[in-house]
Amino acid sequence: MAIEVRDVNKSFGTTPVLRDVSIDVESGSLTALLGPSGGGKSTLLRVIAGLEQPDTGTVRISGVDATRLAPQRRNVGFVFQHYAAFKHLTVFRNVAFGLEIRKRPKDEIRKRVMELLELVHLEQMADRYPSQLSGGQRQRMALARALAVEPEVLLLDEPFGALDAQVRKELRTWLRRLHDEVHVTTVFVTHDQEEAIEVADTIVVLADGEVEQVGSPAEVYDNPANPFVMRFLGPVTEIGGSLVRPHDIEISTEPVEGGTAATVSRVVRLGFEVRVELQVEGRDAWVQVTRGFADQLALKSGDVVSVRPTPGARSLVLATV
Amino acid sequence: MTTDVAVPPALPPGPPGGGARPRSRFSVPGGTALGVGSAVLYLSLIVLIPLAVVAWRSVDQGPGYFWRAVTTPDAWAALTLTVGASILVALINLVMGTIIAWVLVRDRFPGKAVVDTLIDLPFALPTIVAGLVLLSLYGPESPLGLNLAYSRAGVVLALLFVTLPFVVRTVQPVLLELDKEMEQAAASLGASPFQTFRRIILPNLVPAMLSGTALAFTRSIAEFGSTVLISGNLPFKTQVAAVNIFSQIEGDNTTGAAAISTVLLVVALVALVSLDLLQRWGSRRG
Ligand SMILES: Nc1ncnc2c1ncn2[C@@H]1O[C@H](COP(=O)(O)OP(=O)(O)O)[C@@H](O)[C@H]1O
Numbered sequence: 001m002a003i004e005v006r007d008v009n010k011s012f013g014t015t016p017v018l019r020d021v022s023i024d025v026e027s028g029s030l031t032a033l034l035g036p037s038g039g040g041k042s043t044l045l046r047v048i049a050g051l052e053q054p055d056t057g058t059v060r061i062s063g064v065d066a067t068r069l070a071p072q073r074r075n076v077g078f079v080f081q082h083y084a085a086f087k088h089l090t091v092f093r094n095v096a097f098g099l100e101i102r103k104r105p106k107d108e109i110r111k112r113v114m115e116l117l118e119l120v121h122l123e124q125m126a127d128r129y130p131s132q133l134s135g136g137q138r139q140r141m142a143l144a145r146a147l148a149v150e151p152e153v154l155l156l157d158e159p160f161g162a163l164d165a166q167v168r169k170e171l172r173t174w175l176r177r178l179h180d181e182v183h184v185t186t187v188f189v190t191h192d193q194e195e196a197i198e199v200a201d202t203i204v205v206l207a208d209g210e211v212e213q214v215g216s217p218a219e220v221y222d223n224p225a226n227p228f229v230m231r232f233l234g235p236v237t238e239i240g241g242s243l244v245r246p247h248d249i250e251i252s253t254e255p256v257e258g259g260t261a262a263t264v265s266r267v268v269r270l271g272f273e274v275r276v277e278l279q280v281e282g283r284d285a286w287v288q289v290t291r292g293f294a295d296q297l298a299l300k301s302g303d304v305v306s307v308r309p310t311p312g313a314r315s316l317v318l319a320t321v
Numbered sequence: 322m323t324t325d326v327a328v329p330p331a332l333p334p335g336p337p338g339g340g341a342r343p344r345s346r347f348s349v350p351g352g353t354a355l356g357v358g359s360a361v362l363y364l365s366l367i368v369l370i371p372l373a374v375v376a377w378r379s380v381d382q383g384p385g386y387f388w389r390a391v392t393t394p395d396a397w398a399a400l401t402l403t404v405g406a407s408i409l410v411a412l413i414n415l416v417m418g419t420i421i422a423w424v425l426v427r428d429r430f431p432g433k434a435v436v437d438t439l440i441d442l443p444f445a446l447p448t449i450v451a452g453l454v455l456l457s458l459y460g461p462e463s464p465l466g467l468n469l470a471y472s473r474a475g476v477v478l479a480l481l482f483v484t485l486p487f488v489v490r491t492v493q494p495v496l497l498e499l500d501k502e503m504e505q506a507a508a509s510l511g512a513s514p515f516q517t518f519r520r521i522i523l524p525n526l527v528p529a530m531l532s533g534t535a536l537a538f539t540r541s542i543a544e545f546g547s548t549v550l551i552s553g554n555l556p557f558k559t560q561v562a563a564v565n566i567f568s569q570i571e572g573d574n575t576t577g578a579a580a581i582s583t584v585l586l587v588v589a590l591v592a593l594v595s596l597d598l599l600q601r602w603g604s605r606r607g
Contacts, residue, residue, distance in 0.1 A: 051505050071508045078509040084502035088524040097520075098510035149510060
């Protein structure tokens with residue numbers, strides 16, 4: 001294991017922010033810490049980096065107990081949401097910083113920094129200052145700076161959080177590819193479930209300072225451990241006292257076995273997808289169907305239909321809370 | 322008076338991942354012309370024209386007279402004392418002001434808010450009152466048993482007192498705004514606290530430290546009120562330039578007074594310009 005966190009508790013004042021958190025991060029993996037804002041994700045990441053001290057519990061990095069080690073000695077690369085660029089240094093000197101501290105020979109530093117700048121596509125920008133870069137470029141510089149010292153783990157705190165949607169999407173895909181090239185164990189924080197599912201190979205869902213579930217994106221999406229995780233990872237609706245993904249519901253104009261009667265209240269066409277809004281047992285629900293299917297049924301508001309979860313639906317059906 | 326309105330340069334298309342930012346902010350052309358116009362007019366009336374008059378008066382009896390006025394033994398002594406003491410005061414301010422700003426921003430201690438307010442006292446106090454306070458504290462009847470009256474040390478003390486706020490108040494906001502995450506990033510890259518201070522914090526403070534020092538220096542070479550009591554105005558010993566100018570005016574030698582004033586003016590300008598150049602050079606080299 002690259003990172004082992006055991007029973008970590010952390011409070012700010014009297015507010016507990018992490019409660020008995022234990023996670024394992026496999027070597028070479030790309031793990032997302034996913035959860036709503038204020039859930040303690042950044043705090044956990046900072047505890048791993050040594051930028052915060054846990055009240056109780058231990059952190060091991062590459063098998064070594066790092067709980068009391070200063071951040072300088074953990075060999076961890078950290079990337080901040082707001083880049084934390086060294087404003088008074090050029091891009092080159094920013095990336096070289098860790099190597100200069102380690103007193104590596106000048107030629108070696110130059111070679112390594114240029115390699116890294118190429119890796120993050122900033123080789124043209126070596127002599128610029130951070131203020132002359134866009135947000136996306138600054139974040140790539142910060143990534144190169146963190147990678148320069150060959151950290152055992154790379155920690156990214158909402159790395160794309162401050163960027164606009166377009167750049168964010170590009171960088172996400174790029175991070176995934178970069179990880180496939182560099183293979184350094186990486187943990188990143190995000191509150192965007194789409195980002196976690198698209199980029200990570202393991203997702204740790206953290207809410208209110210507690211780990212709700214750990215698994216691959218498919219596992220947490222398809223077999224959520226509890227209603228919270230199910231709601232957080234994708235759209236849900238309630239039918240017959242169960243929480244179901246709206247695309248895992250069958251709808252038919254004839255009564256079907258195990259079906260629940262429902263009244264169509266509205267049909268919304270969103271391009272390829274059609275959203276059928278229903279009244280089921282006096283409650284609002286909705287079903288997502290394809291356009292072809294909706295046309296075939298010719299649904300309109302006021303129709304009475306029968307709905308049931310798709311048999312063998314990959315979604316775990318839960319009792320509602 | 323002409324006012325040039327900068328036309329923003331066309332931006333080259335940016336590389337993927339968002340292009341570089343435009344270097345200058347766009348501005349409203351009409352507003353700029355009006356703004357520059359009134360600023361120049363105001364500055365001319367308040368600063369430039371009076372200064373020009375002083376400089377003009379100083380040479381209206383020819384350069385030879387100017388030179389003699391400046392190099393009379395008492396004037397020259399006052400000038401060298403003033404510049405020397407001001408350099409010393411500026412350097413002490415550079416170090417102590419930065420330390421005080423640091424403590425006020427980074428440390429917690431009881432009474433911090435009070436200390437923070439006290440820093441501005443030398444600005445708020447009429448300088449002659451400051452002189453009075455200093456004389457009663459460090460004069461012949463010093464309750465501390467420290468008599469600095471009529472000595473050069475007394476002059477330096479008075480100058481230190483009135484220039485205390487400059488470096489503190491220029492460095493403090495920069496330190497407050499300094500991105501803490503830069504320091505954390507440096508730490509996780511392996512930098513010790515000292516390395517982080519020297520390589521990350523200090524370079525970000527230097528511009529503010531230098532401009533605070535320049536302000537303290539220029540204020541100090543022109544200081545009158547606070548030094549006049551404690552120094553005792555002994556020519557050749559403790560008389561500072563501003564007081565010397567005053568006594569020249571009293572002696573009806575306005576040209577001589579203007580000549581010494583002009584020297585102070587040039588010294589102040591040289592100090593400001595050279596610090597500005599130093600900063601530009603520093604920021605270019607990073
Ligand atoms: N240095 C701090 N001092 C006090 N409270 C903090 C500090 N850092 C974080 N918190 C609080 O801890 C909680 C969790 O924060 P954080 O770890 O940033 O959550 P997340 O990253 O999931 O949004 C929040 O309520 C936040 O206000």
